[in-house]
Amino acid sequence: MRRILRVDVAAGTTAFEDLPAEWTLRGGRSLTSTIVSNEVDAAVDPLGPDNKIVFAPGLLSGTTAPNSGRLSVGTKSPLTGGIKEANSGGQAAMRLARLGVAAIIVEGDPGDKKWVLHLSKDGARLDDGAPYWGTGNYECAAALRAAYGEKVATIQVGPAGEMGYKNSSVAVTDPEGNPARHAGRGGTGAVMGARGLKAIVADDAGTERPEAVDKERFAVARKTLVDGLKSHPVTSQGLTNYGTAILVNIINEAGGLPTHNFTSGRFDGAEAISGETVHQNCEDRGGKREHACMTGCVIHCSNVYNDKDGNYVSSGVEYETIWALGANCDNADIESIAQMDRLCDDLGLDTIEMGDTFGVAMEGGVLPWGDAARMIELFEDIRQGTELGRKLANGCVHAGAEFGVTRVPAVKGQGIPAYDPRAVKGIGVTYATSTMGADHTSGYAVATNILKVGGDVDPLASEGQCPLSNGLQQATVLFDSAGLCVFLAFAALDQPDSLAAIPELISAQYGVPFGLDQIGPYGETLLSIERDFNRRAGFTEKDDRLPAFFSTERLPPHDVIWDIPDSELDQVCGWSPVLEM
Amino acid sequence: MIDVRLFATLPMRSTSGRKEFALEPRPGLTVGEIVDAEGLRRTDVHIVMINGKHGSLDSELDDGDRLGLFPPVGGG
Numbered sequence: 001m002r003r004i005l006r007v008d009v010a011a012g013t014t015a016f017e018d019l020p021a022e023w024t025l026r027g028g029r030s031l032t033s034t035i036v037s038n039e040v041d042a043a044v045d046p047l048g049p050d051n052k053i054v055f056a057p058g059l060l061s062g063t064t065a066p067n068s069g070r071l072s073v074g075t076k077s078p079l080t081g082g083i084k085e086a087n088s089g090g091q092a093a094m095r096l097a098r099l100g101v102a103a104i105i106v107e108g109d110p111g112d113k114k115w116v117l118h119l120s121k122d123g124a125r126l127d128d129g130a131p132y133w134g135t136g137n138y139e140c141a142a143a144l145r146a147a148y149g150e151k152v153a154t155i156q157v158g159p160a161g162e163m164g165y166k167n168s169s170v171a172v173t174d175p176e177g178n179p180a181r182h183a184g185r186g187g188t189g190a191v192m193g194a195r196g197l198k199a200i201v202a203d204d205a206g207t208e209r210p211e212a213v214d215k216e217r218f219a220v221a222r223k224t225l226v227d228g229l230k231s232h233p234v235t236s237q238g239l240t241n242y243g244t245a246i247l248v249n250i251i252n253e254a255g256g257l258p259t260h261n262f263t264s265g266r267f268d269g270a271e272a273i274s275g276e277t278v279h280q281n282c283e284d285r286g287g288k289r290e291h292a293c294m295t296g297c298v299i300h301c302s303n304v305y306n307d308k309d310g311n312y313v314s315s316g317v318e319y320e321t322i323w324a325l326g327a328n329c330d331n332a333d334i335e336s337i338a339q340m341d342r343l344c345d346d347l348g349l350d351t352i353e354m355g356d357t358f359g360v361a362m363e364g365g366v367l368p369w370g371d372a373a374r375m376i377e378l379f380e381d382i383r384q385g386t387e388l389g390r391k392l393a394n395g396c397v398h399a400g401a402e403f404g405v406t407r408v409p410a411v412k413g414q415g416i417p418a419y420d421p422r423a424v425k426g427i428g429v430t431y432a433t434s435t436m437g438a439d440h441t442s443g444y445a446v447a448t449n450i451l452k453v454g455g456d457v458d459p460l461a462s463e464g465q466c467p468l469s470n471g472l473q474q475a476t477v478l479f480d481s482a483g484l485c486v487f488l489a490f491a492a493l494d495q496p497d498s499l500a501a502i503p504e505l506i507s508a509q510y511g512v513p514f515g516l517d518q519i520g521p522y523g524e525t526l527l528s529i530e531r532d533f534n535r536r537a538g539f540t541e542k543d544d545r546l547p548a549f550f551s552t553e554r555l556p557p558h559d560v561i562w563d564i565p566d567s568e569l570d571q572v573c574g575w576s577p578v579l580e581m
Numbered sequence: 582m583i584d585v586r587l588f589a590t591l592p593m594r595s596t597s598g599r600k601e602f603a604l605e606p607r608p609g610l611t612v613g614e615i616v617d618a619e620g621l622r623r624t625d626v627h628i629v630m631i632n633g634k635h636g637s638l639d640s641e642l643d644d645g646d647r648l649g650l651f652p653p654v655g656g657g
Binding site: 232233234235237238239241242243244245246247249250253254255265266275276301318319320440441444446447450451452453456458459460486487490557558 | 586588589590627628630632633634635649651652653654655656657
């Protein structure tokens, strides 16, 4: 029986509620967005007392479905001012699912109180969080394990979230207990911090897996999906051997690697920060070139990166981070990038937003291009909350205003990730039209534009990009709601049986009809809820646009501009009649 | 000259093990012939980039071209 846990941080109380029957097929993002839309006034101050933060494991989390442990974190975003769902790997979602928790809703004005929420088979309670307040994520995770047991999974906010920075993540511990997985985007950490909630501790000792209503159908569908993942070359070899950083070279070759604050699509130092280099360093230094961020992952795209002396630095030095703190800042020093990845994880900062911010700060003359040593120093300013640190910790739009820079790569206030939309136009449509602000994961058209997975749409052409992005955005809603890692899509987009296995797993788990033909409508329903929230929060079609410089400044080497007509973007977002698919 | 770059697992699978090399151009030279000459199976190559744009094993190469060859890769 899935239940909702309501946590009142003003009164210090917790209470379980039944999950409404009509929400049987709501989980992960579809549950967090529905709750936020129903319960949070779209006009509230995101960091004020009336905002709520919602945590939800996916519909398949806790089951034996592969890669099903994504945790959704939903709220009104302090970065975008719109609805937010950021999701993370790690161990917490499957623990919460085993505890029968469909969602945790955290609400109320905590005053000066600080809390740790503890969940176990015996129930939920709020403990004093003051002893942990002020600690970095690594120290906090270790202290929570010492206090509550080595096997607990934790969900935490770092100093960035405590201090209310708009760039702040929610950290989730991985199988080794490292707080290296993050619901990174949109400033969810600041909302958790504003609720006075330092951490959630999930102890699933003595619990059972959520059982499928139709165990046989579930087992068949599970085998189909696992076999598909183990046979597709991207999910069984490419991602497994090299991790996401393998993209550095190919996106650079394609002329779409944003460099020097989005002024070039090629970076001279790409090889030094490539997946091949990371792979070699992991192997040579006793790290791991394959690592699973959650139990039950069959892809293993993460890695364990050690320094030259063999000491652990960070777990999952990934493509987006390498691009953000590397190419975008003219920094070709992979050691400094790994170190900054660790600092971001410890402080609870989103690496993408941080890299966009440094790019803007470098353009504004705050620090020299490529000065990795100075970048590292500035994390201490962020930790201490100095004036300069605060200017750097509230996202790239804030930094642009502070430093007088107008080339600011952001949509709806959120920094653009690691693909230049002029050279990879399908992902540009996703950046412009996503309910989340510039978010590559919400409709990963790079797969079809560049990687030739799920078809082939020319990345430089303006035709075909809107239907591509629209279809991917709808399908992604189901992945995000099921708790499935979006990398399953690399197999599912090419293998009809693997794709069909996903709704089949949900159908078998809950004993209700759910098939392939419902993926699109399921996504569209949820996207409509999210768009409606954003409209009530004041967004108009003008917010579904890329920054003007993409349409006026040509990007080398292809010498291209952004040229998708606004009228087509408006069809994706429902501002004008729905796009014919 | 033609600038040839092999990425990810491809150098390890090729006979020469080279990651990057320059090749004398000749009329009608195709990507597939370069793949063959490096001892790679054509099915090992999933993505062909010529001067930053997608090509195919049948694409012909000219003097000054930059060729990138990739196995299946993904990320995000």
